Amino acid sequence: MNILEKVLSTHTFARRIAIFLSIIILGWIDLATGFEYAFSVFYLVPVSIAAWYDSVKSSVATIIISGLTWLYADFSAGHYYSTPFAPFWNGCVRLGFFSIVALLLIKVRKNLAALTMMAMQDTLTSLNNVRAFNFEYQLLHKISLRKGMQFAVGMIDLDGFKAVNDQLGHSAGDDVLVKFAQVLKQSSRSSDILARMGGDEFVVILLDTDQAGAEEYSRKLREMFFNSGLKQEYGIDFSMGIRIFNSLPKDCEDATHQADQLMYQAKALGKSQTTICFA
The missing domain is CATH 3.30.70.270 (Reverse transcriptase/Diguanylate cyclase domain)
Incomplete structure (x- = not known):
């Protein structure tokens, strides 16, 4: 687990490949299991990785790609809706859900970094303690x-x-x-x-x-x-x-x-x- 965390935090290319592959794998499983099984919560895995370890731009891109992947899997699984507007509404709701989780993780990460900095810094001189x-x-x-x-x-x-x-x-x-x-x-x-x-x-x-x-x-x-x-x-x-x-x-x-x-x-x-x- 420590090795995985180290790779995600220090290797940008490997981290983004992991995010992309996880979305592809989740989309394939989502498509294979059909629309009767709720699967959207699992897209929080790549979203969380991007929000915690990567930049805001990467987080936004991951949220959008995850939302579109879910929407594609839902359509391709043959999910019938009473109105054409319904799947797009559901897609926007999921984007909002992913965004809220990502925003909270980014906020927690920044606060944790600030607290860590305070714990490692001399309060008077701002040098290392x-x-x-x-x-x-x-x-x-x-x-x-x-x-x-x-x-x-x-x-x-x-x-x-x-x-x-x-x-x-x-x-x-x-x-x-x-x-x-x-x-x-x-x-x-x-x-x-x-x-x-x-x-x-x-x-x-x-x-x-x-x-x-x-x-x-x-x-x-x-x-x-x-x-x-x-x-x-x-x-x-x-x-x-x-x-x-x-x-x-x-x-x-x-x-x-x-x-x-x-x-x-x-x-x-x-x-x-x-x-x-x-x-």
């Missing part, structure tokens, strides 16, 4: 095993953040976190993984990055941080530790712990700097 980071890490671990790609895991801790909370209040602290998250986003590639681990601690995974790439990332991040005005306005800076892996450790905590140790080395050396090392 710990749960989302762990999920992304496991995906990257599989990629690292398959492709032998280098990754850099960086842990970041803000220097002087506690003083901001103590002297200016938590609203100012929240403002710092939000602005720093924006700096992180602007400094990173779309393929990089960013997350807030809690408090004023952040993590980044740089894909396909070596020593030179990690150094360039650190330089760019510090330049954009300086240009953001956070240091001038709040008197904060950040310490960062970056551990470069030829292949990611299986355990996410192992990777972040190694980067965390390097970050504390940076703090011990005077803060406001980056320590980079190979695993």
Whole structure:
């Protein structure tokens, strides 16, 4: 069942072939069983697949094709109606029924996606939260095993953040976190993984990055941080530790712990700097 769901959700061509074939098979069975047996409810199978896994246009097309297939099977089975208008009325009713089910499924899917996004997102900074980071890490671990790609895991801790909370209040602290998250986003590639681990601690995974790439990332991040005005306005800076892996450790905590140790080395050396090392 999991394999089928994976195919339907990730392979557009296979999904649409499955929708088309299911309509053909259902139409053939509908025709073979004759008009005495109600069969229209089974057309909800392809309609539901399209509504849940595919686009709105695909859902509309599936609804129309399913309705026309039922109408053709009904006519071909020799169903007699007292008025010529009756079968077309029944066809429109079935189209309405299919449409309502599809609309409800699309609405549920969107709400579920929104709830999933909320559950995987830090509410303050809109970065990934710990749960989302762990999920992304496991995906990257599989990629690292398959492709032998280098990754850099960086842990970041803000220097002087506690003083901001103590002297200016938590609203100012929240403002710092939000602005720093924006700096992180602007400094990173779309393929990089960013997350807030809690408090004023952040993590980044740089894909396909070596020593030179990690150094360039650190330089760019510090330049954009300086240009953001956070240091001038709040008197904060950040310490960062970056551990470069030829292949990611299986355990996410192992990777972040190694980067965390390097970050504390940076703090011990005077803060406001980056320590980079190979695993």
